[in-house]
Amino acid sequence: MYRTVEQLDTVISTLGSTASSLCEVLRMPESSVQGHEVLGLKLAAGDGGIRPGVLLIGGTHARELMNPDLLVELAVDLVSSHRSGTDIVLGNRTWAAATVRTILDTVDLYLLPCINPDGRSYVMTVDDMWRKNRRDNPGSSCDGVDLNRNVDIVWGVTEGQTSCSPCTDIYCGPSAFSEPENRNVKHVLDTYRIDCFADVHSYSELVIYPWGHALTQTSDSTENFTTLPTGTCLPIQRAGYREYLAPEELARFQQVSATVVREIAAVRGSRYTPEPGMTLYPTTGTHSDYAYSRHLADPALHKTDGYTIETGPFQGNARESFHPADPEPIKREVESGLLGLINSLVVG
Amino acid sequence: MTDQSPPTADLPAAPTEPGERYEATIHAADPALADADALAGVSDLDLDRVPDPSGGIRVLVEPSDISRLVAQGFEVRLHRAVPVQPLDPGLVTADEDNLSWLTARLRAPGEG
Secondary structure (H helix, E strand, C coil): CECCHHHHHHHHHHHHHHCCCCEEEEECCCCCCCCCCCEEEEECCCCCCCCCEEEEEECCCCCCCHHHHHHHHHHHHHHHHHHHCCCEEECCEEECHHHHHHHHHHCEEEEECCCCHHHHHHHHHCCCCCCCCCCECCCCCCECCCHHHCCCCCCCCCCCCCECCCCCCCECCCCCCCCHHHHHHHHHHHHCCCCEEEEEEECCCEEEECCCCCEEECCCCCCCHHHCCCCCCCCCCCCCCEEECCHHHHHHHHHHHHHHHHHHHHHHCCCCEEEEHHHCCCCCCCHHHHHHHHHHHCCCCCCCEEEEEEECCCCCCHHHHHCCCCCHHHHHHHHHHHHHHHHHHHHC | CCCCCCCECCCCCCCCCCCCCEEEEEEECCCCCCHHHHCCCHHHHCCEEECCCCCCEEEEECHHHHHHHHHCCEEEEEEEECCCCCCCHHHECCHHHHHHHHHHHCCCCCCC
16 A cells, blocks of 8 residues: 555654654655645754764655655654653564664654655546646646656766656756756755765665666776866766776675665565666666765765665566555565665664 | 567557557568667667566557557557556555544554
């Protein structure tokens, strides 16, 4: 079962009003293109001060329905466990109440469960395979911008699955961050200390880390995205281009991804695969690569590790894979993986 | 898995219904060519690609897309119709179920 946007908002608002010592409702500065207010949550316990932060977002692609539900259920489970001292039991994996308490005492957790509310509503009322937001593209009969091609990392470079055509489902929009839904995500990254970011998508059972636009190399730091032109509406024009990732950074991404994979498997044995984004198919302008690229493009910015998680397996057809009749087992295993990701900031 | 591949669709000029759409996989038309080489240009065709369990190219396409692909020499295998339709209402949570779930989960310890 899947919640409507209004039901997701109800969960968020109720958490803010009934668990105000743990939860703060974050009202995003901009409404969606069709005027829906976008709500987020901050979860934290204990003293304030400088603490590591995690930002989890969902609903970027409208048809990937289970992930906004997963994120609000994660929030409710954390609050319930912290208040009552009960463990979070996810299949065969139990997250002890003491561990949950330590997480919330140590980490600031930010959630934007549904960044694309217009798209979700459209899926529920018109087209259950809609992917983009609901932008009315000027001069085109085709609507929508792909929110996971529209942010400022090699934006507008049509490498692989990115397009400058409004009639495609992978349209990057007229400029980087042209879409208010994405500026809201940037606002959270700009405003709070975020050490770790994950954009939760479906499907394929993957834990994805940089990079998405090119193969990764660890030897030549001068071959990096800051030297690439953007907005070209052409693929990368340098033959054999590979994107730099420092060896110790790659090792950390691989280590944390392995932790997420292990915590997912602990629930019921599902085997997610950790891999660079490029492996699925080439992309530009994606949230998780942008989150990680920020400190490289501007060393004054805090470093944020960026992940994309693709929840659930192929279920025999795309429709059932994007919104299976019973998403519960998938949500519970990925909830464990997300707790593993958050906990990686606690245990180091 | 029920993902059975029907015969190749060298699609005739089938009548187009509003909202007509298919889930399909794209293959090299020339069996002598490896798919990876022959399909290198597919990503330039601006299709709605969805993940494929075997690493192939799986897409949601409209009849005009299929005609274009076939004209460019690709083999298109249609797997099923994916008509434009809202989410099955049976998959949408009822308001009262959402509220009762939330109330139960946030009930204070010892509260009935």
